[in-house]
Amino acid sequence: MDVLSLEVPLGPILGEGTSGTVQPLAQDTFGRFVVKRIKKSEDKQVVTEEVRLLKLASAECPYVLRFAFAFETPTELLVITEACDLPLWDALVHAKEWQDQSLASTGLIERRCWSAGLCSAVCHCHSLRILHRDINPWNVLLVKESGIWSPRLGDFGLAVELQGEELQGTEATSDGVAALDDSAVGSLYSAPELGKRYGFPADVFSLGMTLVALWASASMDEGKPAVPVCLFHIDMSSRFGLRSILSRRTL
Template sequence: MPETLKLELPLGDAIGEGTSGVVSPVLHSADGGRYAAKRLKCTSPKEALDLEVRLLRLCSAECSDIVRYAFACETATDYVLIFEACDVDLWDALTGAWSRGKASSMERQAWSLQLCRAVNHCHHLRVLHRDVNPWNALLVLEGSESSSARLGDFGLAVRMESSELRGWEIPGAAPLDDSAIGSLYSAPELGDVYGFPADVFSLGMTLLAIWGSADLGEEELINLVEGAKQAACSSSSSSHMGSLGKGAPCGFRSILADALAYQAAARPTAASLRDCVEAASRTTLCQVQALFKTHLHQQLTPVVLGAVLDSLGSPKESNEEMVSVAFRKLGTSGRMDVDSFLKWVFQEGSLVPA
């Protein structure tokens, strides 16, 4: 239970509204950290508000891919949840509503894997989120060239006591509403008989938006998502995947087709989806080493490195980005040692386009 305190929180103007409340930045904190406050709607049942707090605290405790819980309290007028501040929601990042422009393919790979890990962690704890979408995926900027994704807004989350739920209302939890049921990102079965596969469907739709936005404007992206949802509801999702973007790793089309299957039982688990996304975003060290040996180049130039990466069959946009970053970090007079490149790629955890 949150503490009951009489205090005045230094909150800024509202920056968003979630399923269960309004979010504002915390203007000052004793530890100097960046926090946001969600003033939970008092119209929601008290036990539902307590559940949101408990599940966010539980899920974020050991997973950095979920918005980190700080504390919760009751003031004289509000029920307040304090958590890690983020910089922008995923939808704004995908549709160009932030100053950095289009995200790189490497960032999209990272976001995809981070969100898969977050949903899998929730499911491991038997927590069903029920509201995975690009507005509840939040980005934290890490310098001028990268960002990481967090899963947030646990206002509709529930703890699964059995393998499936039925209906819109679950005892002790916030009820589903028309906006949740009618969302383009919600599973066809949500609100009827549903379980963990419903989150997998929503995650798959979110990944579709991540990769489709590489080539599409906002209106075209909405059309892509609408088409995929309509296809899923008519049990023909595999034929309506549309454009996944020129930077999409090889294998993503089949991964998303499986996640968006009409039959819930046909979808992969969140753990399987995470593994497939990771495999599609990486090649193994031995594969890359063997490829470099066949080229017999001990010193790389940008042209040679680009040719080697192109021969992997990976997207040209990803290859060009890899070449640029590698030579900026490691190159000397337009040349770079093969061993230095491989060490940087695999020891620093950089993604090699697959």
């Protein structure tokens, strides 16, 4: 078992990407937390900006992933945040398989609360002039608190503090703005203008598409047709997950 310099034991690896790993803190006296361990070989300025914006956004909004603290070792940057239970995407697609039946039986009231929470999170970020640029069902996390499921907007790896009204292009800049990769620009959940000239409305589009996925799934769970806008976007792209949600029922 790995031990941080704070002598806090870590649990098994929960996730692993090109930049590092995520592990839970085995000590839960003060709540559930995870550690994102980022290799020093990554662009330090971009990583530092991600941490700064997450810290700023989570300070006064309960629907943004809660930042605890961060520190460095000789080889890694360690970022400690609250622990969440699963991505929204897994709740939409695999809820019936989830061991917690309260998630499998999620109804319209809960989905309304999730929708309102996500709208609040995006509005809060924009009030701080933070443009997320990567809102989708994989970057919305769910956490269970006192028996109630609540959403968190997470993964600020592509977020940027917007100085003017717009950004342009996909390249990284000298002030810590991460480059937009093909998966971000080409996603069904991304605004058509992302990577060209874009601003806060790009996040609103992505939020809307995420809510479409949430409510399309709710409609199918009740045996009702999905909303017409879902069909429009199904015709636009079959590469991403919205099609797999809608195809579970005959429309």
